[in-house]
Amino acid sequence: MADQPNGPVTAPAQAGHMLERARWAARSFATYSQADVDRIVRAVADVAHDNAQRYAEWAVRETGFGVAEHKLRKNQACSRGLLDTYMGHDYVSPRVRHDDKVVEVPRPAGVVLALTPSTNPVATVFFKVILALMTRNAVVVSPHPMAKECCHDAAQLLAAAAVEAGAPDGVVQCVAEPTIPLVEALMGDARTNVILATGGTGVVRAAYGSGNPAIGVGPGNVPVLVDASADVRAAARRLVESKAFDNSVLCTNESVLIAEEAIADQLGRELERAGAAVLGADDAQRLRDFMFPYGRLNVDVVGKDASWIAQQAGIRVGPRTKVLVAPFSVAVPEEPLTHEKLSPVLGMIRVPDTLTGIATARAIVRIAGAGHSAAIHSTDPATVMRYAADVPVLRVSVNVGNSTGSSGLDTNLAPTMTIGTGFVGRSALGENLQPKHLVNWTRIAYNSDPAEAMPAYAGLSPWRDHHGPVPAYPLASNDDRTVAPTHVDALVDRIGARTGGATGDDAAFREQVRRLVVEELSHLIKG
Amino acid sequence: MHDYDAFSFDSKAEMLEKSAQYWNPDKTKFWSDSGIDLVIDRREGYLLWDMDGRRLIDVHLNGGTYNLGHRNPEVVAAVKRAMDRFDVGNHHFPSLGRTALAEALVESAPASLTKVAYASGGGEAIDIALKSARHAMQKRKIVSIVKAYHGHTGLAVATGDDRFSKLFLADRPEEFPQVPFNDLEAMEQALKGRDVAAVIMETIPATYGFPLPQPGYLEAVKRLCEKYDALYIADEVQTGLMRTGELWGITKHGVEPDILVSGKGLSGGIYPIAAVLLSERAGAWLREDGFGHISTFGGAELGCVAALKTLEISRRPEVRSMVHYIADQVGSGLRQVQARYPDWFVGIRQNGVVLGLEFAHPEGAKYVMRELYALGVWAIFSTLDPRVLQYKPGILMTPDLVEELLDRTALAIGRAAADPAVSRRRAS
Numbered sequence: 043m044a045d046q047p048n049g050p051v052t053a054p055a056q057a058g059h060m061l062e063r064a065r066w067a068a069r070s071f072a073t074y075s076q077a078d079v080d081r082i083v084r085a086v087a088d089v090a091h092d093n094a095q096r097y098a099e100w101a102v103r104e105t106g107f108g109v110a111e112h113k114l115r116k117n118q119a120c121s122r123g124l125l126d127t128y129m130g131h132d133y134v135s136p137r138v139r140h141d142d143k144v145v146e147v148p149r150p151a152g153v154v155l156a157l158t159p160s161t162n163p164v165a166t167v168f169f170k171v172i173l174a175l176m177t178r179n180a181v182v183v184s185p186h187p188m189a190k191e192c193c194h195d196a197a198q199l200l201a202a203a204a205v206e207a208g209a210p211d212g213v214v215q216c217v218a219e220p221t222i223p224l225v226e227a228l229m230g231d232a233r234t235n236v237i238l239a240t241g242g243t244g245v246v247r248a249a250y251g252s253g254n255p256a257i258g259v260g261p262g263n264v265p266v267l268v269d270a271s272a273d274v275r276a277a278a279r280r281l282v283e284s285k286a287f288d289n290s291v292l293c294t295n296e297s298v299l300i301a302e303e304a305i306a307d308q309l310g311r312e313l314e315r316a317g318a319a320v321l322g323a324d325d326a327q328r329l330r331d332f333m334f335p336y337g338r339l340n341v342d343v344v345g346k347d348a349s350w351i352a353q354q355a356g357i358r359v360g361p362r363t364k365v366l367v368a369p370f371s372v373a374v375p376e377e378p379l380t381h382e383k384l385s386p387v388l389g390m391i392r393v394p395d396t397l398t399g400i401a402t403a404r405a406i407v408r409i410a411g412a413g414h415s416a417a418i419h420s421t422d423p424a425t426v427m428r429y430a431a432d433v434p435v436l437r438v439s440v441n442v443g444n445s446t447g448s449s450g451l452d453t454n455l456a457p458t459m460t461i462g463t464g465f466v467g468r469s470a471l472g473e474n475l476q477p478k479h480l481v482n483w484t485r486i487a488y489n490s491d492p493a494e495a496m497p498a499y500a501g502l503s504p505w506r507d508h509h510g511p512v513p514a515y516p517l518a519s520n521d522d523r524t525v526a527p528t529h530v531d532a533l534v535d536r537i538g539a540r541t542g543g544a545t546g547d548d549a550a551f552r553e554q555v556r557r558l559v560v561e562e563l564s565h566l567i568k569g
Numbered sequence: 570m571h572d573y574d575a576f577s578f579d580s581k582a583e584m585l586e587k588s589a590q591y592w593n594p595d596k597t598k599f600w601s602d603s604g605i606d607l608v609i610d611r612r613e614g615y616l617l618w619d620m621d622g623r624r625l626i627d628v629h630l631n632g633g634t635y636n637l638g639h640r641n642p643e644v645v646a647a648v649k650r651a652m653d654r655f656d657v658g659n660h661h662f663p664s665l666g667r668t669a670l671a672e673a674l675v676e677s678a679p680a681s682l683t684k685v686a687y688a689s690g691g692g693e694a695i696d697i698a699l700k701s702a703r704h705a706m707q708k709r710k711i712v713s714i715v716k717a718y719h720g721h722t723g724l725a726v727a728t729g730d731d732r733f734s735k736l737f738l739a740d741r742p743e744e745f746p747q748v749p750f751n752d753l754e755a756m757e758q759a760l761k762g763r764d765v766a767a768v769i770m771e772t773i774p775a776t777y778g779f780p781l782p783q784p785g786y787l788e789a790v791k792r793l794c795e796k797y798d799a800l801y802i803a804d805e806v807q808t809g810l811m812r813t814g815e816l817w818g819i820t821k822h823g824v825e826p827d828i829l830v831s832g833k834g835l836s837g838g839i840y841p842i843a844a845v846l847l848s849e850r851a852g853a854w855l856r857e858d859g860f861g862h863i864s865t866f867g868g869a870e871l872g873c874v875a876a877l878k879t880l881e882i883s884r885r886p887e888v889r890s891m892v893h894y895i896a897d898q899v900g901s902g903l904r905q906v907q908a909r910y911p912d913w914f915v916g917i918r919q920n921g922v923v924l925g926l927e928f929a930h931p932e933g934a935k936y937v938m939r940e941l942y943a944l945g946v947w948a949i950f951s952t953l954d955p956r957v958l959q960y961k962p963g964i965l966m967t968p969d970l971v972e973e974l975l976d977r978t979a980l981a982i983g984r985a986a987a988d989p990a991v992s993r994r995r996a997s
Contacts, residue, residue, distance in 0.1 A: 055643055059887035062967065066894035069968055212890045513890075513897035516814035518821075519919040520781045 049232025050253070057224055060182055061233035063212040064153040068180035068235075070210040070512045072150050075505040076134040078208060083125065083175050085207035086200050090121035090168045093199060097164040100192040105160050107345025112288040116165035119451050120459060124172050127457055133177045133481050135503060143488035143496040147504065148481050150178040152235035155228055157249070159241045161291040161345065161384070162459055163189035164196045169459040169475075170238055171200050171214055177480040182234075183216040184225050186241060194218050210512040229254060238475065240460045250468070257479060259460055260467035262293030263382045263411030264444050265403035267429060268419040269396045270304040276441070277419035278312030281388070284443025286317070286364040290386040291345035293461060294415055294448040297382055298389040298406045299367065300399045306392045310367070317364040319348070320390070325357045326368040326379075332356070333387065334378035343385040351385060373405040380409050396425050403433045411435070413467020417444035434466045436473070450474055571610075571620060581608055581620040604939045607947065612639035615963045615970060617947060625947040626974050630961050632775060633807050636834035637882055638963055644837035644878050651874040658870035660863060666873030673880055674831075674846055677816055681825035684852035686845045687868025691806045691832030692720025694843035695769070697862050698828045699724045701847055702767035702800045704854045704861070710765040712799070714750045716953045718776035719769060719804055728769055730776075730953055750774060751783050756790055760797035767800040767828070768793075772808040772818040778934075778957025779918045779925030787822045800827035800851055806843075810834040811883045811964050813921035814892050821920075827851045837879040842872030883964070892964045895971055896921045899962055902975035906982055913986040924960040925951065926982075930991050934958035940981035940988075946974060 053061055074082075094117035098110045137146040156170035167183055174181035185193030197216030204214055217224065225245070229237050229252035239249035239258035246258035268277050285296050301309050310320045321329065332355035333340050343351050348366050352359045359366070365386045370379045372391075379389035393399040403416055416435045420426055430438045437455060439447030450457035455474050462471030471479060488496040571578045578584040585608065589597040600607065607625070611618040615638050617625045630636060637644060658664050671685035686701070688694035699711055713719070713728035720726065726734050727745040734740035748755040759765065768790060773779045794801045803826035808818030810831065815821050817829065828851045832843035847855070854861045866872075882888060900919050903926070907914045916927030928934055934950035937958050941948050951957040960978075962971065985991060 055882075056885055056887065059882075059885055059891065059965075062965070063887040063890045063894075065968055066891060070894070211893065212887070215887075513893040516893055516896040516900075516919075516921040518781050518784075518813075519900070519917055521784050 051231055051233065052227045053231040053233070054224075054227060057217065057228060058231070058233075060215050060217070061153060061228065061231055064180040064182050064215060065233055066513075067210040067212040068150065068152045068178075071178045071180060071213055072152075073505055073508075074134070074178055074209075075503070075507045076132055078508050079134050079176065079178060082204050082207040082209045083172060086175055086203045087121045087125040087172055089199060089203040090172070090196075091118060093196070094118045094121060097192055097196050100195070101163045101189060104192050105163060105189050105345070107161055107291045108288040109286075109347075113165065115451070116162065116288070116459070117168060119457055120165045120168040120172070123451075123457055124169070124176075128176060128477060131176070131477065133477055134505065136499070137483075138499045140496070140498075143490065145486040145496075145499055146483040147486065148177075149484050151255075151480050151482070152179060153233060154179045154181040154480060155234045155237045155254075156181050156183045157225065157237065157239045157241055157245055158183060158185045158189070158193055160186035160188040161293075162240075162288075163193050166240055166459040167193050167196050167216075168200070171197065173475070173477050173480055175204060175209070175213070176477040179235075179480055180210075180213045181215070182228065183214070184220050184228060185216065187220050190218070190220055205511075208508050208510075208512070226252070229256075236480070238460060246469075250470075255470075257460070257462070257469070257471045257475065259293075259469050259471065259475075260413055260463035261382060261410055262414035262461065263297045263380075263406060263409060264294060264415050264417060264448075265298045265300055265406040265411075265433065266296045266417040266419070266444060267300045267396070267399045267403055268302065268305065268309055269399065269422065269425055270302045271421040271425070272305065272419040273421070273441075274305050274308050275312045275315075278309055278318075279316045280419070280441070280443045282313060282316035282318050282365050284445045284447075285388050286348070286386050287443065287445040289345045289347055290365075290445075291384055292445050292449070293382075295384075295445045296388060296417060296443075297411070298373070298380060298391065300402045300406075301390060301392050302396060302399060303392050303394050310390075313365075313367055317362065318367050318388070319352070319357075319359040319363045319365070320367040321357065321369065323369070325355075326370065328357055329355045329366060329368050329387065330378050333383065333385075334381075337376075337378060339381065339383065343383070343387070346385055348386040351387065373402045375409050380406055382410055396420075396422075396428075400429050400432050403429065407433055407435060411467075413463030413465070413469065413472070414461060415439065415444055415448035417442070417447060436462065436464045436467070448474075581606075584608060584620065603935065605942055607942070614638040614640075615966055623945070625942070625945050626970065626977070627963075628946060628948045628961050628974065629959065630963060631833070631838075633810065633812055633834040633961065634836060635838045636810055636812065636964055637837055637879060638965055639838060641837055641839070641879075641882070641965075643882060644839050644875055647878040648837075648839050648871055648875050651871055655870040655874065657866060658868070658873075660865055660867065664868070664870060664873075666870030666877075667868045670844070670868070670873040670876050670880075673877055674844055677880060677884065678829060678846050679817070679820060679825040681827065681848045682829055682846040683849050684847045684855055686847060686852070686855065686862060688832070688843040688845065688864055689841050689866040689869070689872075690720070691830070691843050692722035692725045693864060693867065694806075694830045694832050694845045695719045695725035695728070695804065696722045697845045698802050698830050698847075698851075699728070699767065699769070700862060701828060701845065701851050701854060702802060705851050706766040706798070706800060708764055708766040708799075709744050711745050712756070712759045712765050712768045713745060713747050714770065714774060714777075715747045716750070716777040717747070717769070717771060717774060718953065719771070750777070750780055751786050753786065753789050753793070757793055757797075760793050760799055763797050765797065765799040767802050769802040769804060771804040771806075772813075772822070773918075773920060773923055775807040775923075775959065776951060776953045778927070778951035778954040779920075779923055779959065780954075781918050781920060782822070787819070787824055791824045791826075794827075800848075802826065802828040802830065804830050806830060806832040808920075808923060810879065811888060811892050811921075812923050812961075814889070814896055815921075816884060818920065818923075834883075835876045835879060836872060837875040840869065840872040840875040841866070842868060842876050844868070844876070888964060892921060894968075895962055895964065895966050898968070898971050899924065899960075899975065902971075903960075903978070906975075906979045909979075910982060910986050913991070914982055918957075922962045922964060924962075926958040926960050928956055928958070928985070931956060933985070933991065936985040936988055936991050937982055940984040941978065944977045944981045944984075946977050946981065 464472030
């Protein structure tokens, strides 16, 4: 259509209107001040945090994947956790660089289309919504169909919290009934400014093929090397805990354990002590037969716990077994245990030395998981360096469980639900997804000639504070019930002066007074 | 050569000549005299193209008929699909399409309205409304507003300006008294005799340039109707279907009308249809003699499909939100223009995307209309108050198009202000 953006309009009917509404919201949101954004993000993170438990249970119930207790942890990390991590970060105010005479003005992406997976459903909704809000973007969530109910509910809750805190109407929306054709249409529509694709390879490739800017991530298949220098007991404990985390449904859970021969027996014993069952060759074969019939992963095992899997495979293990460790001897693609398992089953291979171990890790990543993550338990920096250089992944977690290591929950990497796999992993993103990836900067660049001075730009901001609903309700123009913001500001100042509590920089107090005043005024008017 | 498959014209000049010769000489001449040489050819969304290829943004929308844009793809698809199964239908019998649409309309409207009767256009729908009121109340008088406009059929035209009623000797002032808008005292005087069947009110009188009801006016008129036993008929032909930011403009006033009339936009701009929503009391004839009003094309089933789709689109929460954004941006954009020409652009009447722009010249809107036309925007002056330009953005307008519209409008208003004829008249 000629009055549409420069590009295809592919999203049909109501879904198209969702994008259109998001475009309006994004335009308004892009004029908000840092104080507005702080207030909105805090409100949304708080409500997400308060509901973390409920959605953790709901996600397990709806998808059948994972462990509620672990999902709770992720939901918390992706709500208040994000708030803490990015405390003091500012993706809103212009940055003045006096040294090189450049001023940077942030320009949000606009409409973010957030695809969220079934394995990490609500945490990813929280994560992407909060990142979008931190950077003044509108977001349309398209959840995986297996998790659509909990995700839709969560998105609605965050949307209401955002609007209540003054965000523009429609800034957070969610597709209620996702289907493949609908998601493809949303991805291809020119009204989508960037796609955040977390999910299976299919959906990520489709995002990149859509013609729109996309940040998609590839699959993981995490090798973990334990060398002879490692604290074997600590490594075993961390491995079991990490492998059991959320029943190993994450792309960051370890997939194959590579043990240096010198410590392999000891590691096996420590793994058992930590709650794993190290299987013999016969049981390992039973597990293969059950988990990989016809060479492909049996999806029934995804996100299930270890004792259930053992029982189904006909293996006797203790009732409290958290992880099944299945030894194998050759790291080649036709060995099923080298592939991603999405369940608390860890393949284990012994190697004579670290160099063979590194080569084995390369072999694992060659099968799948390029650009993603690897882990190592070692006290030898030279080995860690060699491992990081040789294994084509973009994060190597050291002496930590990888599931919470790569995702930044137990390391100082950016906490994320979206792991960039970089060029080697066919992604535009090589880091953990962070707010900075959702904003561009317009750069004002002055003549570098020292004779041409750049002004100070002190206190200059193109944005303004917002105090009322956006958009304003369309009252008739002769209806004087509209409360002009300037009016409110004057009253706030007066009341603030009277109570003596408000200093000019006490934004929270002013906001509270403002809200009271607006409420009072609207009561007066209605009365 | 302009080839339109079913017919063709050699040139625009030839077409205009034939228009005057075979169709309507006065109307054809009126527009060429007004400097508007528009013959609408291609149309898409909120854009029109003249026969000579010139592109225009449409903020006339033919009174809201193209509320969802020209040839809205969803409405077109729905009607195309329906044509494989339905036709006009047979008004004698219970009908699939009419029943489905009636249920949807009743569900969408204030709770007072429980039945639906159909017409092929707004005028006929007003006639049904007035007939229903007369039957229910067993009284003849209908009170309307001076400069009201409710259409051109037999009864409807009598409620309107005498320009149209006298022309065809259809004025009947004794049965159709008129009172000034926003004058409650006059309204009470008119109703006091308890001989009035109904008051008919456009929620915002369109052809009169959208003067806004004073806050509380419509509510008070409704109370007077109750006090003096008359029905309240809400003509929502131009204010319905989300144009005020709510589905029916009258609900913003908290009024539960006895009768509500919808037309124009209900068709989706694709298949003519109009509807009258009636309370149990107003719709009494539907229980007594269901053949009381007959309309072969009223509620044609293809029209019902167009209307159902139109209603569904208009009721989407996303669309409601978009209308609020559009209203907000258009309003603030126009206020900025007004600040530049405060003595010329003297008023903005706005409720949602229903707007009347007032200019300081008895025919000010005609000057602005011409400048807008030259700058690629089609908006029409108000027939019954040519100071006021009707300015009616569509409810699905995109952010970019709204911005473009405002740019063009600012230029046109400035150019009209500079027109020597305008400044001469304003000075005198």
